[in-house]
Amino acid sequence: MPLTILLPIVVLGIAGIAILLHLTGHSAPVILRDAAQVRREWARHFPADPPDAVWWTPEVALVRLSDGFGLLGRMGADTVAHRLARLEPAPGGLRAGFADFAFPDRHLTLSDSQRDEWLAQWRNRHA
């Protein structure tokens, strides 16, 4: 097939499908509603690493483990989880680092009290 035909089909096809999905409500992100959901989702990703405690917002959860911390976050309509390598103050919340090219650093939007509590938990373990 000539590129002059193939290229428009590819471009219009990708754009058309993406727009259709968005307009029909398939861009809605997952919402974390309670601790049970956070624990369930964490177990889905790390079944051998049960949390000691969890703190969460509708967007993200901090998970305390026996030997460190993890973060449960949004991945579109699904969740994704990773062990935390770094947690630092950032404007409007915290910045979480994972030391993994497949898992870029994330900005966590938190209230002041949430930020202070999450940071205190992290620093208690890493003092």
Place this chain on the structure above:
Amino acid sequence: MPDYPAVVDWAVPVFVLAILMEFAWIHLRRRGGRYETRDALTSLLMGAGNVAEGILLGFVGWWVLMALWRITPLDLGTSWAVVALCFVLDDLRYYWVHRIGHRSRWVWASHVNHHSSQHYNLTTALRQTWTGTITFMVILRAPLVLLGFHPAMIVFVGGLNLIYQFWIHTEAIGRMPRWFEAVMNTPSHHRVHHGRNPRYLDSNYAGVFIIWDKLFGTFVPELDDDKPEYGLVHNIGTFNPLRVAFHEWVGILRDVSRRGITMRHRLYYAFAQPGWSHDDSREDSAAIKRRYLAAHPEQRGTPGFDEP
């Protein structure tokens, strides 16, 4: 040189149409799968990138195959019987490339992106590698050329193989008739392959004919009480196509350049099974199955947990 159509290019409009039909079915019926905008967009961009990589680097594999063609004394011709035989043997070739792709990190680094979605729909089929050329798996096509199948025919049947595999990336189809499930790769068999459940790891590598898995002991049926959960053992946290395409290569680079490990360790980090580590700090699929069986001993001996 025999002239065969670029079948994958011609299939692109069919792919787009089929995705729209599957989406409409799922959206209207509220069952048969899930779609998410960014996930689907990433998959589609990976597919476009795969086509671009073929245009840019496809000549490398083609050059290798043509070099072999020039030295082989055999020429089986271009009859349709030969094309059919080539299709079957190429599918056997695909089985082994695919199996190596899950058992050696060097090839897994290329293939991992295909498994990196937590969704399973027709767009997942198009989430293809951008780095297939540098795995050098083209070498597994060498026996076909040396047996007398023309490289153009091999590329043609490889395209047909890829097109066949498109429609099996769906949850909208339950199971096909029993005779079909027995011989052919199907949505049910391939859902198992994409499952991250311990039971389903390293199974169902088939492209077109599921008989290869049955022959070589890697077949696991889809169980109604163990619904496949899609994605990677450790799911990636990005929709960025560049990170999706290259993340495992970056992981290999970081591991082989570690300080304080031996040359053997570096080679193992590059070529051993995914999850291998010099200090046992990671789990490969066998370790994941062992851990699961330790927690669920009643599952020992059931499909996917046959090995001691």
